[in-house]
Amino acid sequence: xxxPLFTIGSRTPRAFTVSTGLRLPVxxxxxxxxxxxxxxxxxxxTATIVAGAKLPTxxxxxxxxxxxxxxxxxxxxxHLIVGVPGAFTGTCSAQIxxxxxxxxxxxxxxxxxxxxVAVNDVFVLQAWKESLAPEGTPIRFISDDAGAFSKSLGLxxxxxxxxxxxxxxxxVIIAKGDEVEKVEVENVPSELTVTSAKSILEQL
Numbered sequence: 001x002x003x004p005l006f007t008i009g010s011r012t013p014r015a016f017t018v019s020t021g022l023r024l025p026v027x028x029x030x031x032x033x034x035x036x037x038x039x040x041x042x043x044x045x046t047a048t049i050v051a052g053a054k055l056p057t058x059x060x061x062x063x064x065x066x067x068x069x070x071x072x073x074x075x076x077x078x079h080l081i082v083g084v085p086g087a088f089t090g091t092c093s094a095q096i097x098x099x100x101x102x103x104x105x106x107x108x109x110x111x112x113x114x115x116x117v118a119v120n121d122v123f124v125l126q127a128w129k130e131s132l133a134p135e136g137t138p139i140r141f142i143s144d145d146a147g148a149f150s151k152s153l154g155l156x157x158x159x160x161x162x163x164x165x166x167x168x169x170x171x172v173i174i175a176k177g178d179e180v181e182k183v184e185v186e187n188v189p190s191e192l193t194v195t196s197a198k199s200i201l202e203q204l
Contacts, residue, residue, distance in 0.1 A: 048154035048183075055081075055178045056152035062143040066122045072115075072142065072149060074178050079113040080106070080200065081173040083155060085189050086163050087120045087128035091170070098197030100137050106197075109204035115140040119147045119156075119167045144168065157189065170195050174203070 049055075060069035082099060084092040099106070099114055106114060118125060122143040129141040142149075150156045150168035159167040170186040172195045182203065184194040193199065 046151055046154040048185075049173070049180055051180055051182055053180045055173070055175060055180060056149065057178065059144075059148040059152040060146075061117070061149050062122045062145060063140060064122070064126075066143075074175065075112045076177050077112040078110050078174065078176045078181070080111055080115070081171075081175065082114065082116045082195070083150060083153075083168040083171040083173075084116060084118045085157075085159060085167040085170060087118050087124045088131075089163075091190050091192050092118070093128075093132065095170075095192050095196060096132055096139075100133050100139060102197045102201060103138060105201060106204070109201065111204065113140065114138075115142050117142045117144050117149060117168060119144050119150060119165065121145045155185065159189070172200050174200070 055072070055074060057071050059072065061072050062069050080099075082096070084095065086092060096116055099116070103114065116125075116139060118141075120128075120143060122145065125141040125143045129137070129139075133139070144150055147156060147166055147168070151166075153171075153173075155169045155171050156166050157169050159165065167189075170189045170192070172184045173180055174182040184200070186193060186195055
């Protein structure tokens with residue numbers, strides 16, 4: 001059993017265990033402990049994106065090739081951007097299968113594209129996609145490896161104690177083209193409530 005990275009009242013990180021190999025069951029419970037740190041860090045004082053705002057078009061991301069950064073391209077119709085703290089982490093690996101299995105249901109509600117975004121490199125994102133959908137999925141897995149896209153949204157938090165760097169918060173943006181219709185963000189990155197596939201489907 002994995003132990004929380006932090007305990008209440010503890011000032012010192014406790015040891016945690018991960019398995020060897022590519023599939024790393026990272027203990028995400030420690031994200032609770034760093035949420036309060038994240039709320040006090042502005043990361044460039046970028047305001048959190050809200051409904052009615054325009055999605056950023058200058059921050060570059062990667063999808064299939066590590067040496068081919070390009071601006072995030074959005075379809076003209078309605079689409080979802082699902083931001084997660086990290087590939088292969090427990091909550092993220094429980095969240096995304098819901099979007100994969102309900103992809104057709106999202107299409108029936110008028111969603112043209114679903115893109116999963118994480119501050120991980122292209123190779124990790126590709127491996128995670130293959131792990132979650134070995135038979136393939138139309139869902140895009142986008143590498144925000146430098147964190148530029150999540151930063152431009154104002155949706156980063158400092159996950160250094162657990163994941164080693166600043167990461168994306170757990171969020172879902174419902175947009176039409178480059179215009180944001182709604183933003184849902186988990187107050188605690190390790191929890192899955194307002195950003196679950198079920199919750200988002202109910203809003204469409």
